[in-house]
Amino acid sequence: MSTSVLRTRCLASHRASLPLLNPLQAHIVSNKKRSINTQPAYPGHIPLTAFQNAFLAVGSAVMSLADPYRADMVAALGETTAGPALPRLRDIMLQSPEGTRILRERPRINTSTVDMQALARLPEGTFGRMYITWLERTGVTPDSRDPVHYIDDPELAYVMQRYRECHDFYHCINNFSVNVESELAIKYFEFANLGLPLAALSALFGPLRLNQKKRQRLFSEYVPWALKCGSTARCLITVYWEKRWEQDVVEMKKELGLLDSPARWPKPKSPQPVDLQASSAENVLGSR
Amino acid sequence: MQTLSGSLRRSVVSRHVYSALRYTSSQASSSSNQNNPKTTSFGFQTVPEDAKEGLVKNVFDSVASKYDLMNDATSLGVHRLWKDQFVADLKPGRNGSLRCIDVAGGTGDIALRILDYAREKYADRETTVEIVDINAQMLKEGYRRFKQTMYHNTPQVSFHEANAQELPSEKFVDNSYDLYTIAFGIRNCTSIPAVLKEAHRVLKPGGTFACLEFSKVNNPVLSTLYDQYSFSIIPLLGTILAGDRSSYQYLVESIRKFPPQPEFAQMIRDTGFRTGTDVDGGAWTELWGGVACIHTGVKL
Numbered sequence: 403m404s405t406s407v408l409r410t411r412c413l414a415s416h417r418a419s420l421p422l423l424n425p426l427q428a429h430i431v432s433n434k435k436r437s438i439n440t441q442p443a444y445p446g447h448i449p450l451t452a453f454q455n456a457f458l459a460v461g462s463a464v465m466s467l468a469d470p471y472r473a474d475m476v477a478a479l480g481e482t483t484a485g486p487a488l489p490r491l492r493d494i495m496l497q498s499p500e501g502t503r504i505l506r507e508r509p510r511i512n513t514s515t516v517d518m519q520a521l522a523r524l525p526e527g528t529f530g531r532m533y534i535t536w537l538e539r540t541g542v543t544p545d546s547r548d549p550v551h552y553i554d555d556p557e558l559a560y561v562m563q564r565y566r567e568c569h570d571f572y573h574c575i576n577n578f579s580v581n582v583e584s585e586l587a588i589k590y591f592e593f594a595n596l597g598l599p600l601a602a603l604s605a606l607f608g609p610l611r612l613n614q615k616k617r618q619r620l621f622s623e624y625v626p627w628a629l630k631c632g633s634t635a636r637c638l639i640t641v642y643w644e645k646r647w648e649q650d651v652v653e654m655k656k657e658l659g660l661l662d663s664p665a666r667w668p669k670p671k672s673p674q675p676v677d678l679q680a681s682s683a684e685n686v687l688g689s690r
Numbered sequence: 691m692q693t694l695s696g697s698l699r700r701s702v703v704s705r706h707v708y709s710a711l712r713y714t715s716s717q718a719s720s721s722s723n724q725n726n727p728k729t730t731s732f733g734f735q736t737v738p739e740d741a742k743e744g745l746v747k748n749v750f751d752s753v754a755s756k757y758d759l760m761n762d763a764t765s766l767g768v769h770r771l772w773k774d775q776f777v778a779d780l781k782p783g784r785n786g787s788l789r790c791i792d793v794a795g796g797t798g799d800i801a802l803r804i805l806d807y808a809r810e811k812y813a814d815r816e817t818t819v820e821i822v823d824i825n826a827q828m829l830k831e832g833y834r835r836f837k838q839t840m841y842h843n844t845p846q847v848s849f850h851e852a853n854a855q856e857l858p859s860e861k862f863v864d865n866s867y868d869l870y871t872i873a874f875g876i877r878n879c880t881s882i883p884a885v886l887k888e889a890h891r892v893l894k895p896g897g898t899f900a901c902l903e904f905s906k907v908n909n910p911v912l913s914t915l916y917d918q919y920s921f922s923i924i925p926l927l928g929t930i931l932a933g934d935r936s937s938y939q940y941l942v943e944s945i946r947k948f949p950p951q952p953e954f955a956q957m958i959r960d961t962g963f964r965t966g967t968d969v970d971g972g973a974w975t976e977l978w979g980g981v982a983c984i985h986t987g988v989k990l
Binding site: 453457458461462465472474475478 | 922923926927929930931933935
């Protein structure tokens, strides 16, 4: 708590007020008025006034619901509604040695920082191999994450960016695909595990887009698992995934307190060459 | 650097010192950049003249598909009233059919209004409009729009990709048009005098030049509200609706860089047009307190 207060004091001298601060922090920064001419704090930073923040929050909420493929709108919603959740996550990171290391080194996850070839060469059962297989199965790339724009504090902006880049790992370690009900299951998980308002919003409104059968499966199977597992597991924002590529997946799940998920993968749409070795390894992992 | 140029702007400085400092400042001042032939303004940035065309092209390639939606959202539909008034004031078709050229008219708003006005008010089906735009994406949107009207595949409308500053003289012959319109396009051109010169060339003697453009709001209260709205809401609407903040930031900044009403009227006169007097209602007509403005001139 004291470190975060100190941090806020340093930042208050050249940063405008942050929305939704706790009362202790609020009285320190309350007489700073935000102006749209604030200098950007990091590349890509777009300072917003409180009104603009609210406007963007509402607008991005509507747009995310109308078109969930607008990833930039989901990202903007997350940033504008983050509020006190990011300082809280930062403090949780500071309380663990692994999390502190992440904050100090500020690693990024994209195809230039992660050696995909090396991951593919790892033995079966390791986390790295599981991740690369997951990427191939889902067709997702780690390069498509939007950069953070609307968080004023550079460190909190990094925490947000880290969350966004680790989101795929949460899918992967819990063996979920990337269709809508899996995304929602992970959002429930994230809400229980990390406490981000975006996760709660997506969890509340996302199911409106599902049909009855999928919603049924979501709420009867995925959500109970997500809430139980998310709340008992370790806070995953503190995990330094890039240092754990060689770790055995089963051992990792045990360490982090993750339970096996009831995830089911959809049938592939077009006939794809089946890699017998990979699929049998996944079956083994999934069944445990 | 920003504070330095701000305080210099307020104090009395000799012009050459000021323009020398402007080279080093990354943000353009509020005074016109026309005196410097090598650079021009791109919103609040100063860019080499050759670069502006490409930058503007990128902006309009990006906004083309959502252009009409964004116009409606950012102006809350008011742009339709402005365009209606623009065309109604011109009364196309009153004195017989006209040969019109609508420049920077990509999506066809003005062209459609001209043709509809002539048809509805004067039963005129001989008036033609040639829509000219430098950006192919915008023309594509216009062509697609016109397919929903009765003018598609008729000689009344045609689409041409050309640069307003250099209309090819084989296709756009001297002294051949009765009406030249340019709506919300001239501020995006690199050199306004060049556009005006081309307009003067292609118009017949007695032909009308009409320009609808965003202009300076003189009322301080309205101006403050307008600035707040422009710089706060419009880029956010661009982010939300079109996923593109920087294009709308450029569009909003380019409005501020455009010359105010008397200056622009003088530029029109300098080209050889005859205008009314330099008052609202004379050389120009203000709409909504100056948010938009219609400038007209007649070729002698």
